[in-house]
Amino acid sequence: MELSAKLQKILDSISELSVVELSELVKGIEEKFDVKAVAVSPAAAAPTAGAGAAPAPAEEKSEFDVIITSAGANKIAVIKAVREFKPELGLKEAKDMVDACPADLGTMKKEAANDAKAKLEAAGAQVELK
Numbered sequence: 001m002e003l004s005a006k007l008q009k010i011l012d013s014i015s016e017l018s019v020v021e022l023s024e025l026v027k028g029i030e031e032k033f034d035v036k037a038v039a040v041s042p043a044a045a046a047p048t049a050g051a052g053a054a055p056a057p058a059e060e061k062s063e064f065d066v067i068i069t070s071a072g073a074n075k076i077a078v079i080k081a082v083r084e085f086k087p088e089l090g091l092k093e094a095k096d097m098v099d100a101c102p103a104d105l106g107t108m109k110k111e112a113a114n115d116a117k118a119k120l121e122a123a124g125a126q127v128e129l130k
Helices: 005-015 019-033 075-085 091-099 110-122
Strands: 063-070 103-109 126-129
Touching: 019 110, 063 075, 063 110, 075 091, 075 103, 075 110, 091 103, 103 110, 110 126
Parallel strands: none
Antiparallel strands: 063 103, 063 126
C-alpha cells in the first residue's frame, strides 16, 4: 500500500517508539477519539468455508497477577518502579517487597500488567504474569 508523504512520516515516527511509548500512544488515541483498539486475528478477518459450526474460542484472560521473581542488580530502580504501581507503599515497604522476592505486586488488568512488566523489566527485575 502506498502512503502519502504525511502519513509515511507519521508511520516512520511511530516505528521509532518503544513498546511502552506505543502503548501510551494507543491509550491517548482511544481517549481522544473515544474508540477502542481491538486486534483482529487473521482467522476472524477471513473466515474459512464450512466454519459455521466452529466452536467458540476460549476467552482471553483479562486480569493477571504481577509477580516479581527477582529484583536483579539495580534494586533502587525496581523499588521506584514498584512505588509507581503501588503508590500507597512507603519506601521501606517497597524495599521489603523487593527484598522478599518472589513478590506479588497484585492483580491488574491486562494493559496495566503488561505496562508494569515492561517498566519493572526495564528497571532490571524479572517478572512473571500469571
